[in-house]
Amino acid sequence: MKIGIMSRTDKTEAVEVSRSVASLLKDHDVYVDAPLQEYLNKPPITDVDAIVVIGGDGTILRACSQYGETPLLTVNMGTYGFLCEITPEEIDTIPSILDNHYVDERKKLSVTYDDRLIGTVLNEVVVRSTSPIKMDHLAVTVDEETQEVYGDGIIVATPTGSTAYSLSAGGSIVHEKAEVIIITPICPLFREAFPYIVPDTFEVVVSNRGKDSYVIIDGQPVVTFQEGEHIVISAATQRARFMRRA
Secondary structure (H helix, E strand, C coil), X not given: CEXXXXXXXXXXXXXXXXXXXXXXXXXXXXXXXXXXXXXXXXXXXXXXXXXXXEECHHHHHHHHHHHCCCCEEEEECXXXXXXXXXXXXXXXXXXXXXXXXXXXXXXXXXXXXXXEEEEEECXXXXXXXXXXXXXXXXXXXXCCEEEEEEECEEXXXXXXXXXXHHHHCCCCCCCCCCCEEEEEEECCCCCCCCCEEEECCCCEEEEECCCCEEEEECCEEEEEECCCCEEEEEECCCCEEEEEEC
């Protein structure tokens, strides 16, 4: 098999785990993510069968964005590691997991701005003011029904993301296999702006009716959109794929 390794490089321990994983996979063709090439003398990841991701949820979200539907085997080197499969102490099990596993598929969302795709989302899209002391004025339209939101912003989440930022902002926990989109206002001024859940067959249109706002995709600011502009969020055809122990 052709196996990639992606790791956070800001922690020495994670880089050392990456070296150990590369040694464990000596019977496979091993490739590494570009930042890791500074530490491991391996070619860059191209067209691999699976990727071992060493880091926390942030690293995993970046891997999902960067490598599409390539199956990921995740090693927790973060704070919580909600999406991780094994700990660093369990890396000896990686060869056996590669040989005997099932694939856990998770739904993603696509985000378009100015008629172009700007990203796919495993957890959530967040729209919030570019100024922390300014209130956002947004309009959220689903199935021709519009909700006005005055507050700190809006979260549009997947079922996987329902236990992340959306939950902290008062949204519901949703089963990871549900065919839905979760919409959660952030600190709304008026209680009429309540969290709600819609089928993922609908598009969610978020329009900016106030000051400049950031569009943040899985924790990464992607664009700034202005008054009169909008983004469209819908179910993506692409899925995130995680390798789990059989």
